[in-house]
Amino acid sequence: MSSSRALPFQPALFASGRPYAERAESEEGWHDRLAQALDATALAPLRRHLHVLRGDARRLVERVDALGPELQRLGDEALRARAAALRPQLRREGFRLEQVAQAFALVREAAGRTIGQRHFATQLHGGYELLRGRLVEMATGEGKTFCATLPACAVALAGYPVHVITVNDYLARRDAEKMGPLYRFLGLDVGVVVQGMPRDERRQAYAAAITYATNKELAFDYLRDRVALQGKGTRLHQSVRRLAGHGPAQQGTVLRGLYYAIVDEADSVFVDEARTPLILSATVDAGEDAQHGREALDFARALAEGEHFACEGFERSIHLTDAGRERLDAFAADLDGPWTSVRGREELVQQALSALHLFRRDQHYVVVEGKVQIVDESTGRVMPDRSWERGLHQMIELKEGLEPTARRDTLARLTYQRLFRRYVHLSGMTGTGAEVAREIKVVYGLDTARVPLRKPSRRIDHGFAFVGTTARKWERVADAAEALACGAGRPVLIGTRSVEASEQVSAVLRARGLPHALLNAKQDNEEAAVVALAGQPGRITVATNMAGRGTDIELGEGVAAAGGLHVILTEYHDSRRVDRQLVGRCARQGDPGSCQAIVSLEDEIFRLCAPRLAGAVARALQAGTRLPGPLLAALRRHAQHTAERRQHGIRMANLKQDRQLQKLLAFTGRSE
């Protein structure tokens, strides 16, 4: 497309953040499509501006390198003036290769002056692919956080709101703080949205040129915006109102719309988290009777697995058998309230059974100050403002002997798949995307671009060891940690899958008198301090997935010469990608480092995903048989493959349900 055909940029629209831009989906009705056509004034410029981007990354890198010396000679003010002058050019010409090279060269120079780091060629390459709307695969430790500043600045300089999305509050805050001086130097303000922030502050943060937020905060803000807009007429009404000048504050929304997103740890957000739909709920006034819950728990405790109910641990589903139902009917005969209807009583008992058999303390949730708080399994963090649906949360509270909190009812529901497909322009980055590249292409339409390593990896993999029992595993882990930390003076990171497991290994280390730090959902306020010390000589750190993705452990003095950080993986995850993320904490950016896995046949993944094979291997080990490595590797592959396949099935079912629900809701007028 030639520049003369590109629509002129309309800064006024964006300055006031007027249109709530987002992409409409095909299944919406004619009035939605008409509304979208009206909103096209907001969408078209960004699309058109990006459309002119041509040429390969190599040319861009050469051009940025060539522009470097001249920019280096400029004073700070002159450099800022260059950035200011580039803005109208970007608006006029769009993201042509030359303009992008200028923007990237400016960002690189400004970064050198403000944060003391200059983008590597690999990061320029990655930045270019992000701008093109790709899923960028860059190995762990290659500096994705820094790489994202390039497209973020380029798009923000052109005047479009940019969202940089990370997986947890710690990373959102850390990245916004670290990169803030660079953005401000270029005249761009930066906002950050974290858990517990009031609405006004959120609106302010989203009004910034570049906003850092977690996927969860963003999704819930979007959901709340949709609910706020619901009472205000159809989408067509809203579009007309927007064109008439209503901004977020007048509309009661916080976001300015969904323009350009750079999603960090994209495989986690796009794939792993896509398993759970996001549900916005409100407290139900009618105080639910805890008595029914207690009755249900008493009844459920007396039921026998296999006879009265069947349990699918992996899918987290449980159902009554015919014998169970008969017993329930007899039990409910004299009771009132929800017990009188078949649906009511079966749901009560199902929730009670789930609370008893599917949800475990210190794995799926923790109890903090008399409250049940959900632990996000993929990030290892607590989610204090989330609760399980349909009375399950209260049932778990009752199981723990706590006072049940008020029950909440669903207001709106959304999946990440739907949310991210609504961005006008979307990109993502990850260290571990290869296995899910196809799924991401199918669901989100993103092509993958792989950026090569800057320096060859020096990671030494010491392989894996299988032991028969969990107790034995912790002893072996403690042996290895002791030898490396005390013997070689190297820092050791021990990764566990649950809070419970982290506490078990911590107890074994304590019993041996080995000092160590513990990082899990119960200790999350010490996170930055624990991470800051985790690379010091002889330091042992035990952590759940909290120290997985994104965590950057800096090596202390003399550590590289001693061999770098050593990572011990103590349980395979459902997805190999999460294992690679943990291992990716060591040997970053060409540093030395090593890893090993010490796992037990009692681990959940083997019990749930390869019970027969794991049982046979356990018996052979007990009999003292030495099993060949390839057989054990096959066991691991089989278990993880089964887990990944099941997870994939759940995600696809979720997406399908989401589409069906959307159609249904369109009839009742209660879409999100």
Ligand SMILES: Nc1ncnc2c1ncn2[C@@H]1O[C@H](COP(=O)(O)OP(=O)(O)OP(=O)(O)O)[C@@H](O)[C@H]1O
């Ligand atoms: N251009 C650069 N110059 C100097 N240091 C850099 C540069 N880019 C990144 N780094 C440093 O490299 C380290 C790793 O960066 P970062 O944590 O962003 O990697 P990552 O790719 O996001 O890793 P992960 O996949 O684990 O999240 C950080 O300490 C960062 O400061």
